Amino acid sequence: MTDEPSAKVCTRCKWELPVAAFARDKNRRDGMQVRCRKCVAEYGAAHYRRRRESEGKEVREKADVPAGHKLCRTCGEIKPHSEWHRNATASDGLSTRCKTCRAAQSRRDHLKRQCGITEAERDELIASQGGVCCICSAAVPEHVDHCHGTGKVRGVLCFSCNAALGQLKDRPDAIRRAAAYVEGNAWKPTLVAPGVYRLPS
Incomplete structure (x- = not known):
């Protein structure tokens, strides 16, 4: 039985390399690919680039990422692994987007699911209100208010005004009595007979 060779010449780069530098290929006589792993990876990258360009798609450049970090393709920033959620199914064990980008996507999804509008439509609504809450006309509007019965969006409110509507359960009669109460016209019941x-009407 002959000993297995300890080195092999790559047909592409022509370097003599250790056999560990070649991937397995059971169809070859020596059981290894003819090109080294590095050349195979470079060829694959070049093929990927040509295919993407022929399809008119963007070609993503390989980023130089230090150890313990990862590039977020959404925001384009390189961040430490602590800025990523875990994903056991991914090859590196991390999500495809950083925590900040995932949170932003989650907010967009929630807005679309709950209110049926996009962030751009919400921003247009805020601009139409003059950039302030449409109830107090002072605070910064942050919460999209919608009718829980019909689902129709009514406006964008500040936190306090949105919470106040919720506490008054969106009841116009209760809101009118609250306004009258604040103005000094307390809606107190009048005793007309025992019990x-x-x-007041």
């Missing part, structure tokens, strides 16, 4: 009260 019988009349509410």
Whole structure:
């Protein structure tokens, strides 16, 4: 039985390299590919580039990423692994987008799912309100308000005004009484008989 060779010449780069530099190929007599792993990777990258360009698609450049970091293709920033959620199914064990980009996508998805509008439509609504909450006309609008019955978007409110509507359960009669109360016209019931009260109309 002959000993297996310890080195092999790559047919592309012509370097004599250790057999560990070649991937397995059971169809070859020596059981290894004719090109080294590096040349195979470079050929694959060049083929990928040509195919993407022929399809008119963007070709992503390989980024020089230091150890313990990863490039987010959404925001284009290189961030440490602590800025990524875990994903056991991924080859590197990390999500494809950083935590910041995932959170932004989650907000967009929630807005579309809950209110049926995009961020651009929300921004147009805020601009039409003059950039302020449409109830207090002072605070920065942050929360899209919609009718829970019809789902129709009514406007964008500040946190306090949105919370106030929620506490008053979106009831116009309760909101009117609250306004009258604040203006000094308290809606108090009048005793007309023992145990019988009349509410103001």
